[in-house]
Amino acid sequence: ETGVTQSPTHLIKTRGQQVTLRCSSQSGHNTVSWYQQALGQGPQFIFQYYREEENGRGNFPPRFSGLQFPNYSSELNVNALELDDSALYLCASSFQGAGNTIYFGEGSWLTVV
Amino acid sequence: DQQVKQNSPSLSVQEGRISILNCDYTNSMFDYFLWYKKYPAEGPTFLISISSIKDKNEDGRFTVFLNKSAKHLSLHIVPSQPGDSAVYFCAAFLNFGNEKLTFGTGTRLTIIP
Numbered sequence: 001e002t003g004v005t006q007s008p009t010h011l012i013k014t015r016g017q018q019v020t021l022r023c024s025s026q027s028g029h030n031t032v033s034w035y036q037q038a039l040g041q042g043p044q045f046i047f048q049y050y051r052e053e054e055n056g057r058g059n060f061p062p063r064f065s066g067l068q069f070p071n072y073s074s075e076l077n078v079n080a081l082e083l084d085d086s087a088l089y090l091c092a093s094s095f096q097g098a099g100n101t102i103y104f105g106e107g108s109w110l111t112v113v
Numbered sequence: 114d115q116q117v118k119q120n121s122p123s124l125s126v127q128e129g130r131i132s133i134l135n136c137d138y139t140n141s142m143f144d145y146f147l148w149y150k151k152y153p154a155e156g157p158t159f160l161i162s163i164s165s166i167k168d169k170n171e172d173g174r175f176t177v178f179l180n181k182s183a184k185h186l187s188l189h190i191v192p193s194q195p196g197d198s199a200v201y202f203c204a205a206f207l208n209f210g211n212e213k214l215t216f217g218t219g220t221r222l223t224i225i226p
Contacts, residue, residue, distance in 0.1 A: 002156070033213065042117075042202055042216030043157070056213050090156055097209045102147070104156035 003027060004093050004105035012111045013081050021076040021108045025093030029101070031055070032074040034066060035090040037107070043090055049074055050096050078110075086112045116140045117205055119217035127225050132190040134220050136203030139184065143205040147214070148177060148188045151200045160201075161188070190222075198224045 003026035013019050025032050031050045035043035045058035049068035063079040072093070078085055088109050094102040118137045126132045136146075144165050149157035163170040163177045163186065170177050176189045190197055203217040 002158075004156070006156075031212070035214070035216075040218070042119075042204075042218045043214070045213050045215070048213055056211070058213070092214070094212055096212070100145070100147070100159075100162045102212060102214065103159060104149075106154075106156045 002093075002103035002105065004091060004103050006089075006091050006105035006108050008108060009106065010109045010111075012113060015081055015083060015112055017081050017112075018077065018079045019081060019110060021078075021089050021091075021110070023074045023076070023091030023093070023105060025072045025074070025091075026103055029093040029095050029103075030072055031094045031096045032068055032072065033092045033094070033102075034074070034076045035092065036060070037088040037090060038084075039087075046076070081112045083112050086110060115218075116143075117203055117215050117217040119201075119203055119220050121220050122218070123221040123223070125223045125225055126193045128195060129192045132188075132193045132197065132222055132224070134188040134190075134201050134203075134222065136186050136188075136217055137184060138186075138205055140205070140207075140215075141181075141184065142207055143215075144208045145206050145212075146177070146179060146186055147204045147206075148175075149202045149204060150197075151202060151219070157202060193222075193224045195224050195226055198222060 033048040034046040037043040047057040147162040148160040204214040
């Protein structure tokens with residue numbers, strides 16, 4: 001039990017739609033990162049939020065966006081969904097500067113049809 | 114550019130024996146390395162980590178070895194147990210304060226009773 005919770009756990013969307021995924025970070029953690037894991041691949045870094053500001057971004061297009069709230073919870077938004085966006089989306093929470101405390105949630109499975 | 118590589122997609126080991134999972138990396142600037150274990154339909158679970166200034170870290174049945182000159186690390190599990198059957202990911206980040214993980218593609222470990 002990591003204390004990181006994500007919702008929803010599974011969802012199906014149609015190509016072109018928009019989706020919002022949510023993450024509650026572990027108590028005491030001030031940093032949230034999002035990763036995309038396609039089938040058979042390792043997780044790929046999407047972006048990180050620290051103190052409500054984006055703090056680094058991976059190789060993902062601008063239709064992937066996010067927010068972090070004052071309580072350090074976070075949202076990942078994906079617009080104009082494409083079939084290749086079908087993946088497991090993982091949220092990781094940590095305390096900035098304490099890298100050995102990076103904990104993941106169970107993930108949100110997104111299927112785009 | 115795959116900066117972290119796990120060249121063995123799968124590994125089978127007899128229960129009670131040693132499991133050795135390998136990971137290679139190309140970016141010599143990586144400062145910290147972590148191993149995660151992942152069961153199907155769950156998020157990655159942190160196992161053990163090692164700083165780039167060390168060459169070994171041990172935690173119970175798990176030991177991680179780092180060879181910086183070879184840009185290679187390995188995870189040893191002794192003795193292997195059936196519950197160790199999972200996918201193992203090697204990950205790394207550049208420095209504390211910049212804990213954005215770069216993952217390998219994973220190795221599926223199967224422990225044979």
